[in-house]
Amino acid sequence: MSTPVVFDAATRVYPGSTTPAVDSLDLEVRAGEFLVLVGPSGCGKSTSLRMLAGLEDVTSGAIRIGERDVTHLRPKDRDIAMVFQSYALYPHLTVGENMGFALKIAGLSKAEITARVTDAAKVLDLEPYLDRKPKALSGGQRQRVAMGRAIVREPQVFLMDEPLSNLDAKLRVSTRTQIAALQRRLGITTVYVTHDQVEAMTMGDRVAVLKDGILQQVAAPLELYDKPANAFVAGFIGSPAMNLGTFRVEDGAAVIGEARVPLPRTATAALTESEVVLGFRPEALEMVAGYAPDAFAVEVLVAEELGSEAFLYGTLEGASLRDPQLVAKVAPRSVPPKGSRVHFRILPDRMHVFSPATGEALPTA
Amino acid sequence: MSRRPRGRDERSLGASVALHATLLTATAIALFPVLWVFLASIKPQNAIQSSKVTLIDHPTLENYRHVLFDTSFPTWFLNSVVVAVFTMVIGMAMSATAGYALSRFNFPGKRGLMWVFLITQMFPVAILIVPIYSIMASLNLIDTKASLVIAYCTVAVPFCTWMLRGYFDTIPRDLDEAAALDGLGPFKTFWYVILPLARPGLAVTAFYTFLTAWGEVAYAIAFILSDKKLTLGAGLQQFVPQFNPQWDLLTAGAVLIMLPASLVFYFAQRHLVAGLTAGGTKG
Ligand SMILES: Nc1ncnc2c1ncn2[C@@H]1O[C@H](COP(=O)(O)OP(=O)(O)OP(=O)(O)O)[C@@H](O)[C@H]1O
Numbered sequence: 175m176s177t178p179v180v181f182d183a184a185t186r187v188y189p190g191s192t193t194p195a196v197d198s199l200d201l202e203v204r205a206g207e208f209l210v211l212v213g214p215s216g217c218g219k220s221t222s223l224r225m226l227a228g229l230e231d232v233t234s235g236a237i238r239i240g241e242r243d244v245t246h247l248r249p250k251d252r253d254i255a256m257v258f259q260s261y262a263l264y265p266h267l268t269v270g271e272n273m274g275f276a277l278k279i280a281g282l283s284k285a286e287i288t289a290r291v292t293d294a295a296k297v298l299d300l301e302p303y304l305d306r307k308p309k310a311l312s313g314g315q316r317q318r319v320a321m322g323r324a325i326v327r328e329p330q331v332f333l334m335d336e337p338l339s340n341l342d343a344k345l346r347v348s349t350r351t352q353i354a355a356l357q358r359r360l361g362i363t364t365v366y367v368t369h370d371q372v373e374a375m376t377m378g379d380r381v382a383v384l385k386d387g388i389l390q391q392v393a394a395p396l397e398l399y400d401k402p403a404n405a406f407v408a409g410f411i412g413s414p415a416m417n418l419g420t421f422r423v424e425d426g427a428a429v430i431g432e433a434r435v436p437l438p439r440t441a442t443a444a445l446t447e448s449e450v451v452l453g454f455r456p457e458a459l460e461m462v463a464g465y466a467p468d469a470f471a472v473e474v475l476v477a478e479e480l481g482s483e484a485f486l487y488g489t490l491e492g493a494s495l496r497d498p499q500l501v502a503k504v505a506p507r508s509v510p511p512k513g514s515r516v517h518f519r520i521l522p523d524r525m526h527v528f529s530p531a532t533g534e535a536l537p538t539a
Numbered sequence: 540m541s542r543r544p545r546g547r548d549e550r551s552l553g554a555s556v557a558l559h560a561t562l563l564t565a566t567a568i569a570l571f572p573v574l575w576v577f578l579a580s581i582k583p584q585n586a587i588q589s590s591k592v593t594l595i596d597h598p599t600l601e602n603y604r605h606v607l608f609d610t611s612f613p614t615w616f617l618n619s620v621v622v623a624v625f626t627m628v629i630g631m632a633m634s635a636t637a638g639y640a641l642s643r644f645n646f647p648g649k650r651g652l653m654w655v656f657l658i659t660q661m662f663p664v665a666i667l668i669v670p671i672y673s674i675m676a677s678l679n680l681i682d683t684k685a686s687l688v689i690a691y692c693t694v695a696v697p698f699c700t701w702m703l704r705g706y707f708d709t710i711p712r713d714l715d716e717a718a719a720l721d722g723l724g725p726f727k728t729f730w731y732v733i734l735p736l737a738r739p740g741l742a743v744t745a746f747y748t749f750l751t752a753w754g755e756v757a758y759a760i761a762f763i764l765s766d767k768k769l770t771l772g773a774g775l776q777q778f779v780p781q782f783n784p785q786w787d788l789l790t791a792g793a794v795l796i797m798l799p800a801s802l803v804f805y806f807a808q809r810h811l812v813a814g815l816t817a818g819g820t821k822g
């Protein structure tokens with residue numbers, strides 16, 4: 175019974191601005207899916223969500239919920255519920271009244287409202303607080319009330335705009351899993367906005383990455399991680415971030431300091447410039463003892479030993495990356511000391527190659 | 540000898556005495572005229588005007604009996620209540636809806652409207668009486684309570700609209716949006732969400748509109764011709780003929796006039812609580 179949502183070239187240009195905040199967004203959210211919209215601040219995530227909610231006009235294009243074209247419907251006619259970043263609880267109503275408010279407006283019977291509110295309160299551990307006003311709740315409890323207000327509605331679509339950003343780190347992690355589990359159980363199509371790529375990776379069935387109002391890639395979390403469509407997605411997804419750098423190409427190999435790193439033939443064939451953008455995740459680096467033609471030297475600046483894993487931060491000799499430091503994942507408990515000089519090579523099948531002109535991924539196989 | 544450090548809520552004895560003395564003096568100065576009128580109102584008529592200054596002199600309620608039963612005071616009082624209550628209700632309804640529109644919606648002429656509201660407040664009543672009189676005359680409203688209600692609304696509504704708009708602006712827009720998603724249109728949002736949260740602003744508006752009408756004299760004298768239709772401010776003038784002010788009636792009347800205004804203030808101030816919107820949104 176869940177409903178798909180479609181953005182069809184949906185565009186939003188704010189009055190007084192020339193560039194669209196959301197530019198021709200084509201996105202299909204499958205029925206019952208948990209889709210995460212992620213991207214850096216100001217990329218248009220909230221705007222996209224608010225267009226779907228009906229809080230923001232659609233300048234051009236269309237939005238459909240199921241079979242209905244809702245592009246010009248008022249928010250109240252769209253059958254969606256939203257959890258705001260600020261929670262937006264009604265301060266003058268108790269927790270129970272907050273949760274039952276939409277039902278009361280919809281004209282449900284008192285008994286029905288009480289039943290649904292009690293159910294939701296049970297699910298969210300809010301039963302002891304039903305008679306309190308929001309100001310007498312902690313941040314985490316308010317967040318749950320906001321969730322409760324959405325779920326009692328049993329809407330066709332849930333929208334959430336950074337609902338966890340006001341919580342402390344620990345609560346964020348536990349609430350994250352609770353929300354994801356709740357959504358799976360209810361099976362209601364959900365669009366979730368966050369700027370936190372860890373949240374995106376852990377919660378979403380699929381993740382849509384936005385930048386400057388333009389959709390970069392939509393894919394399942396692991397696919398996004400393994401096959402980023404462009405250098406932006408590659409650098410944005412993953413923590414610590416992927417190492418990215420622009421290098422000269424000579425005879426089908428990238429020149430990294432003294433090393434010559436052979437590029438896949440498919441990539442060099444597609445390359446039109448004499449430079450290439452290479453990306454390699456920290457775990458795609460292998461430490462080599464002594465000389466190897468494709469190994470480059472790194473001077474260790476910081477070693478982070480976490481017990482189960484360890485990261486080296488260092489500078490690349492004779493070449494530079496986008497970030498000032500290279501990050502490499504190394505075996506724990508035998509980490510080279512700070513100031514030492516080590517050699518790394520990129521595992522060939524773990525290398526990402528991007529066009530320096532467009533940033534698009536080049537075929538590696 | 541070591542002294543206990545002073546807590547943040549404590550004062551030295553000297554500071555405390557000075558503070559309280561100052562406050563008491565200020566209170567006494569502020570209250571004295573009111574007290575004096577009250578004391579005069581319970582003196583016999585001849586004692587009020589005697590050159591001997593006394594606080595209490597043969598206290599009596601005779602002045603009150605006189606003003607309540609032998610004059611038109613009760614009629615005027617009722618007229619004033621009707622005019623003030625209508626001004627309050629109509630003025631609040633108009634300024635709350637206008638303030639909400641100005642706070643939440645964009646419409647052509649919005650800036651112009653705000654300027655008009657601001658500028659009309661700058662005209663003194665003395666200048667406005669004549670033009671408003673001729674408008675009332677052409678509408679056949681002279682010598683009716685409606686003329687006063689309308690005139691008082693022209694005074695109160697622009698100010699109250701500005702004030703309420705400012706108050707509505709402090710209510711987070713997220714709440715409007717949450718209400719929209721919960722199925723409320725603009726009118727229901729206004730009624731169920733905005734108004735309950737604007738209680739303090741509405742209380743001040745109520746008090747202000749009531750007072751605007753309650754104590755007003757100039758319009759009342761100009762627009763009301765028959766004695767039976769006068770309001771209090773205008774009626775009491777009759778107790779002060781040029782050569783023979785009837786201080787007994789005037790003081791007793793003045794004390795009675797204060798009662799409804801105090802009552803309205805009492806109910807209004809109970810709504811003057813801070814932090815109504817606390818807890819709804821964060822950040
Ligand atoms: N009301 C508005 N008027 C004009 N421009 C706006 C308005 N709201 C947002 N913008 C612009 O639209 C762009 C996208 O904003 P949006 O709020 O969607 O970003 P976001 O991805 O949600 O960012 P964040 O993670 O910081 O919340 C930004 O450049 C912003 O400046």
Ligand SMILES: [Mg+2]
Nearest residue numbers: 219220221335
């Ligand atoms: Mg946002």
